[in-house]
Amino acid sequence: DGGITQSPKYLFRKEGQNVTLSCEQNLNHDAMYWYRQDPGQGLRLIYYSQIVNDFQKGDIAEGYSVSREKKESFPLTVTSAQKNPTAFYLCASSIYDSGNQPQHFGDGTRLSIL
Amino acid sequence: GQQLNQSPQSMFIQEGEDVSMNCTSSSIFNTWLWYKQDPGEGPVLLIALYKAGELTSNGRLTAQFGITRKDSFLNISASIPSDVGIYFCAGQLTTSGTYKYIFGTGTRLKVLA
Numbered sequence: 001d002g003g004i005t006q007s008p009k010y011l012f013r014k015e016g017q018n019v020t021l022s023c024e025q026n027l028n029h030d031a032m033y034w035y036r037q038d039p040g041q042g043l044r045l046i047y048y049s050q051i052v053n054d055f056q057k058g059d060i061a062e063g064y065s066v067s068r069e070k071k072e073s074f075p076l077t078v079t080s081a082q083k084n085p086t087a088f089y090l091c092a093s094s095i096y097d098s099g100n101q102p103q104h105f106g107d108g109t110r111l112s113i114l
Numbered sequence: 115g116q117q118l119n120q121s122p123q124s125m126f127i128q129e130g131e132d133v134s135m136n137c138t139s140s141s142i143f144n145t146w147l148w149y150k151q152d153p154g155e156g157p158v159l160l161i162a163l164y165k166a167g168e169l170t171s172n173g174r175l176t177a178q179f180g181i182t183r184k185d186s187f188l189n190i191s192a193s194i195p196s197d198v199g200i201y202f203c204a205g206q207l208t209t210s211g212t213y214k215y216i217f218g219t220g221t222r223l224k225v226l227a
Contacts (some may be wrong), residue, residue, distance in 0.1 A: 004156075035133075035217075042202065056212070073194035079206060090156050100145040100164065100206050107158035112127065 003027065006091050006106035012114050013085060021076045021109045023091035030096040032074035033103060037088040046089075047058065050096050061069055072086060078111060086113050120203055127193055128212040128226050135201060135221040136187040143205035146179050147215070151200045160201075161188070193225050213220030 004025045013019045016043065032051045034078075035043040046057030049068040060102050063082025078085045087112050090101040120137045127133055137146070146163055149157035161172050161184060163179035170177055176189045186205070190197055203218040 006156075019119045023146075040219065042120075042219045043204075044217075045214070071171070092156075100213065102147050102159050102162045103204075104159060105149075108154070 004091060004093055004106035006109050008109060009107070011070045011109055011111045013111060014114050016080045018077055018079050019111065021078070021089055023106060024072055024078065025045060025091075025093045026072060027073075027093055028071070028095035029104075030071070031094045032068065033094075033101040034058075034064070034066065034076045035090045035092065037090055041072075046066070046076065069092075077112075085091070085111055086112065087111060088099075090104060118203060118205055118218040118219055122221060123219070124224070125224040126224045129195060131191060131193055133190040133193055133197070133223060135202035135223075136185060137205070137218045138185040139204070139205060139216070140184065141204060141207055141216070142183045142208050143216075144183075145206035146177070147204040147206070148175075148177050148186070148188045149202045149204065151202060151220070153199075157202055169199060190223075193223075194225050195225050195227050198223060198225050 007022045033048040033086040044060050046064050047066040049055035055068050065077045088108050090108045091106045094103045095101040115219040118137050118139050147162050148160045151157040161177040166183045174191045200220040200222050202220050204215045206215050
């Protein structure tokens with residue numbers, strides 16, 4: 001089945017540690033996105049990529065980094081500079097033609113601090 | 115930054131009742147999307163709206179793109195227990211040539227059998 005796969009489902013981070021969240025899609029979508037979801041808030045955009053080897057900062061990029069070496073993959077690294085990383089992280093992808101194509105989401109990764 | 119006001123924040127209803135929720139903004143949007151999210155999972159797309167005034171149905175769900183392009187509503191008819199979840203709206207706009215979606219804060223729906 002085509003879809004977006006995020007892994008792991010749950011992740012724990014120690015102080016001062018970088019962790020990487022995986023996002024893979026087999027929908028042949030051009031654009032991929034990372035969002036952060038906190039209780040009672042809407043989804044906030046961390047980074048997005050419209051094409052391979054290119055990505056842009058979203059609204060809350062500080063403390064995060066990404067790469068887009070392959071069309072199918074858009075991993076997110078939560079660095080030690082992110083002081084409040086506990087959240088639910090969602091990856092999404094979409095076709096990128098006129099820009100109004102709906103985004104489709106993975107099932108998320110819940111990150112917690114040890 | 116741009117904001118979407120989604121209301122109500124939460125609602126408890128009896129099974130069989132109709133539900134209505136809406137999103138409003140001071141910004142003009144090109145596209146409206148409605149998603150449903152179950153606990154611990156990612157949002158699933160319910161309805162996409164592309165033109166002002168557009169009214170679209172998906173089973174018991176109906177959504178409309180407001181004429182002013184600043185609002186949208188979602189109705190659920192004859193609710194059932196599996197309608198429980200969080201419903202999000204998302205509006206798409208163009209900023210400096212970049213397409214971006216803004217998400218509402220969600221409406222948490224609980225259905226009492």
